[in-house]
Amino acid sequence: MDKSTFEDRKVINGSMHASLKHDSAHKHVTGAADYIDDIPEPANLLHGALGLSDRAHAEILGMDLSAVSSYPGVVWVFTGKDVPGVNDVSSNGKHDEPLLTETLVEFHGQPMFAVIATSRDIARRAARLAKVEYRDLPHWSDIDGALANGGAVVYDPMTLKRGEPEIEMAKAQHRVKAQMRIGGQEHFYLESHIAMAVPGEDDEVIVWSSTQHPSEIQHIVGHVLNIPSNAVTVNVRRMGGGFGGKETQGNQFAALAAIAAKKLGRAVKFRPDRDEDMIATGKRHDFLVDYEVGFDDDGRIHAVDATYAARCGFSSDLSGPVTDRALFHADSSYFYPHVHLVSKPLKTHTVSNTAFRGFGGPQGMVGGERMIEEIAYALGKDPLEIRKLNFYGQPGSNRTLTPYHQEVEDNIIHRIVEELETSADYQARRKAIIEFNRGSRFIRKGIALTPVKFGISFTMTAFNQAGALVHVYQDGSIHLNHGGTEMGQGLYTKVAQVLADAFQVDIDRVKITATTTAKVPNTSATAASSGSDLNGMAAFDAARQIKERLVAFAAQKWNVEPSDIMFLPNRVRIGDKEIPFPDFINQAYFARVQLSAAGFYKTPDIHWDRKAGRGMPFFYFAYGASCTEVSIDTLTGEYLIDRTDILHDVGRSLNPAIDIGQVEGAFVQGMGWLTTEELWWDAKGRLRTHAPSTYKIPLASDRPKVFNVRLAEWSENPAATIGRSKAVGEPPFMLAISVLEALSMAVASVADYKICPRLDAPATPERVLMAVERLKEM
Missing domain, CATH: 3.30.365.10 (Aldehyde oxidase/xanthine dehydrogenase, molybdopterin binding domain)
Structure with missing residues (x-):
C-alpha cells in the first residue's frame, strides 16, 4: 500500500500546505455566492416577524393580539401556547429559554409572539400593534446590579485551584489587589440570522438555516414540533459570518419557521432586521475581574487569586462553558505557582449572552495580562521583561503545570516572543518612544508586545x-x-x-x-477552532x-x-x-x-473533570505574539494604531493564504472589541447600541497603518493533527491585547510610568481621556 502519510505529502495543484484561494472567493467578490435569502423563493412563501417585549422584567398579565391578526396580509399569529412540542430552545437541556415567553418577560426585546404574513414588511408592521399588559418587576442589567441583588447564577460556578494560594499570598514580597472591567461585543456578522422552512410529507420538514450547528437546529426543531430528528433535514451551504453568534442563537428562528411551515403547509422565512437581531440575540459576555497577585522584587509571580464575574443574561445558554474557558485562560502564558480562580456566571435581565470567537478565553487572558501590567508598573520595569520572567517553562522544568493541572508540553512561546521582539525591533523602538514622550506635550506614544497561548478542543469531551x-x-x-x-x-x-x-x-x-x-x-458545532x-x-x-x-x-x-x-x-x-x-x-x-x-x-487523549477542576481539556496549544505601537492625544483621548507586527503559530499551515487572512481578521476584530465596540443598556434595560449608527465596529481606516503579519513557518504541531497543522480561528483574536497594553503605556507616560493606568476595555477615547486626567491628578 502507498506508504506516504498526510504529514509528508507533496502534490501539485491541490495539496495541503498550499496557498490556494478560498473556494467561494470569486463568488463573494462578484455577489454570485448564494446565501439563504438568495435561494429562489418557493411558491406562496410566507414571512415571519417577532413580537418583542418592551419591558426588562415583568409579568405578562394579558396580550391583545387582535389588531395584529386583523392587519391586512397577516396569515397567522402564534404564541407559546401554539407550540406543538416543548416551548423551549435552550441548547444545554436546562429548559430555561422559552421559544416564545408566555407569562414572564426577562429581558427587553424578548420574543412573546410571532407573526406570519405575506410579506416581511407586513409581518414587522403588524407585530408592533400588539397591546400587552405588564406588571413590572425589579430588574438589573449589569454585573454590579446582579451582585447587589444577591448574585444569582445561571450555571454552577467553577473553581480552579493549585498549591496553597491563601497561605502563600501572605508570604509574597509585594501584593496588588484591584479590579478590571472587560466589555462585551456584538458579533455583527454581515448576514443576519435567517431561516427558511419548507414543509414535507407526513412529519417531514426541511430547514435552511444560517447556523454553525446544524445538528442542534435539527434537534431543536424536532423538540418544538414533537417529531423525531429523522424527520428534520437542516441544510447550510454558507453563512455570511458567524463568530459564535450562530452556534445557538439561530435556534429560535429555525424553530419558529418550522412551526409555521408545518401548521400552514407553506414555506416560511424568518429574517430579522439588524436592530431586532442585535436586540434579541446574545453577545460576548462582559466581565468584572477582581484579582490579587503576589510577586517578588524581580517580578516573578508567587500567587494569584481572581474571580471572574460575567453578565450572562436571563438564561444559561453557553455561559457555563464560556466562563469555564475564561478561567482556563486566566493564566495567559504564565506559570502561577499558587493559584485560586473562581467563575461567577451571573443572571441579569438582558438577552442571554452566548459564544463569541475565543469563547471566554479572551476575557480570561486580558485579566491575566492586566496582572502583568500591575507588576511592571509597581516595580518600574518593562512589562515584556515581566512577561518573559513568568512564561511557562520548557518541558521537563517544574513550571509547566496549568491551574487545571494539565502539563504544557508543547511550549514554544519563548521562541515566538524572542523572534518577534527581534524582527519588530521592540527594544530600540520602546527606548525611542520613551524619549519621544519626554519631549512631547500632548501626543504620547506606547508600545506593547503580548503573547498568546490558547487551548484547542471543546471542553465538553463528547463534542470532539x-x-x-x-x-x-x-x-x-x-x-x-x-x-x-x-x-x-x-x-x-x-x-x-x-x-x-x-x-x-x-x-x-x-x-x-x-x-x-x-x-x-x-x-458538533463548527466552533472551538476545531x-x-x-x-x-x-x-x-x-x-x-x-x-x-x-x-x-x-x-x-x-x-x-x-x-x-x-x-x-x-x-x-x-x-x-x-x-x-x-x-x-x-x-x-x-x-x-x-x-x-x-x-x-x-480527538484522543483528552478528558476533563469539572467538579475536581482537573484534567486534560486541550489536545494542544496554539501560540502567537503581537507588537503594537500607538499614539494618543492627551487632550481628547483620540488615538491611532501606528504599527502592528504579528508572528503567529498555526503549526504546519494547511493553507497559508487563508490562515494569514484569519490572523489579520481576528486581530482587527479583537482590536474593535478592546477599543471601539461598546454595548450600553439604559436604566429601563433597553439596549441602545443596536445598529451601525450607535455601535462602532472597526473601519478600514482604523487598521494599523503598518501591518506586518507572519506565520511561524518552522512550527509543526507535535500532536497528531491533520497535516501537523494547528487551529487558527480563535487564537489570533487575542493578539489584539497588544493594542490595549500599548494604549495603557501611552497613558502611563503622563505619570512617568509609575502608576498602572488600569484602563478598562473597551478603551474608547473617552476612557483613555479619563485615564489620562486621573493620572494627572495623582
Missing part, C-alpha cells in the same frame, strides 16, 4: 468528534460532505485540500457540497478506507504487492505502469469496488 462522507464517481470526480459549516473562514477549502492530497488529484476534482444533516449525522482539525481528519479517514479498497483491487488485478502501488499526481503507479486516476477509478467500478466511505474522527 466529526464525520465525513466521501464518494468517488466513475469519472474520478470526488464528492465531499462533512459536518463542518462554512462561514467565510475557508473550512470547505481546507478539507477539500485534505481530500485532494489524499487521492493526489487536483483540487478542482473535489466538489464541496452544502453541509446537511441528511448526509453526516450528529455533528473545524479543520476534526473534519479534516474525518475526511482523511474516509479517503483512507477507499484507498485501502483500491489498493487491494489493484494488487489482485495486476498481481503486485500493495507496497508497489502508489498514488501520484493525477495518476496511480502500479508496479512499473502508471494509469490516469479517472481510468483507474473506472476500472475499479467495473470490478465492483465500493467507492464511498463514511469517515470518522474523535
